Amino acid sequence: MSWLDWTVLLASQLLIVVYGVWKSRRQKGMEDYLRGRSMNWFTIGLSIMATQASAITFLSAPGLAYTEGMRFVQFYFGLPIAMVILSMFAVPLYYRLNVYTAYEFLEKRFDLKTRTLAAFLFLTQRGLAAGFTIFAPSLILSSLLGWNIYWTNLAIGLIVIVYTVTGGTQAVARTQKTQMAIILAGMFIAGYLVVAMLPEQVAFGDALQLAGKMGKLQAVDFSFDLNDRYNIWSGLIGGTFLMLSYFGTDQSQVQRYLGGQSIAQSRMGLIFNGLVKIPMQFAILFVGAMVFVFYLFQTPPVFFNRVVLEQTRQGVYADSLRQTETTFTQLHQERKASAYALVEASRSGNDQLLEAEAVKLREGQALLDKSREEAKGWIKKTDPAADTNDTNYIFLTYVFDFLPVGLIGLIISVIFSASMSSTSSELNALASTTVVDVYKRMIKSDASDAHYLKVSKWSTLLWGIYAIIFAMFANRLGTLIEAVNILGSLVYGTILGIFVVAFFLKRVGGRAVFIGAVLSESIILGLFFFSDLPFLWYNVVGCLGVVLFALLIEAGRTGK
16 A cells, blocks of 8 residues: 555544544443443444444445345345334333343343343354454455454454543444444445446446346345345345344444433434435445446456465466466456447347347356356365455455555545444443443442443453454454354344343243243254255244243243
8 A cells, every 4th residue: 555545544543543532531430431321313323333334344245246236235124123123112121221231131031040141142142253343354454455464453453442441332432433434435435436437438327237237236136035045035034033133132232222311312323223224235235236347347357365366376276277367358358348238239229239238248247257266266276275255355456456545545444444343342242241241240249330340441351352362263254244144143033032032921931031042042053054044044043933932831831
């Protein structure tokens, strides 16, 4: 990167840290540090969005749209439904009970072991997820920029730890407003430029036509297929269950709206998130679709992970790879000619000619994809352990190769900001759960507020170190945006089921729901290891499994 890119990157990150520490400098005790209760609806909404929109979103989502189209947006279709339900039931209950964590409610409703089980599932999943959110940008940036991945992990982790330990939940929320501003500005500029840099004879409408004919703009799939990961039914049903669990029972999100000034402010923050998140995700995916159109006219690399590609070029199959790359370049030129021909056919108004050219373009794309797969084969033969999924590298390859000096630094800042916003929320939530649900409840219940504040800060620091350590050892995660959501789906359904029973099945006791949760989680793990069921359905199975098992066990106990 140039000196200007470095200046933009370092200045923006310094601004975030200084602003967060300064705005939250008057922490008086555990109440201020872990909960805050001072945020308005706009801050809550942005904080919720920033917590969910990790660096993985901005690294993987455009690449996913480039390769598979925009169907991933259906993943979020259940979000508005979940936000309304949580605003009606969860928010007023949490405020009325005056809890620090969602899991405190479970002991009041059931018993200590059920509270501990839910807290354990959360700590296990979210602790690993914090490592994911550090590792994801480090993996991509280290490969594309030649940075040492371990130093990159350490840099991101330490920056987050500084302002999260210093300022607690208010620092997290305050910095996330600045981070979201940087993120949205960076993605808007990247989206504008990818269209502006298309050939002069290709207008925005032509780009839409090309993307549509190539299937990149298909956002909704109404077919019902349990083997299909993304369709409207998995999004509305599985997505609703996932979002209910994530926003209603995951402390990293619950803590965001527990910091609201009032019930009304927290509800408005949730609804704001539900209304804005889908358009934002649609826009991010749309950028990926436009990057695909851009590469119809610019020669893309045969494989987007440059480090792995260069290693193969120097390996025993170098000649074979070079031959494949030559064929790939020739096929791209033919595809490029077909793309221009489709643009001309579109302007002619001849629908038959337009469809004929679209068929030629799709056939050319199929040949190009086959050539890419051949290159991946040479990569795999050179290094059987190599990761041949390059989806995560597509967007940043475009950024580094084509964006002007200065804007590259801004986009890298977007990746850092997104990573830090998610990680800081996760560390803050992990500290809350550790202190409130473990330390204060089981180890030392009668200490001073100053003592708990000190323990909270130490817990934040230790979880930050844990996340960095995990990031150092994480590797080859596939498509990152799917990997992190799969990890969440392994436990979210079970946790949601516990809360559904707690909210709505008053006659079911702690023993029944505890056993039901253990059985349901065992089924989810079995499905993960031994079936091909798409991960969104884990949330449905996990939740309904807890409810069903708990009802059956309670009925057997009472004889009813």
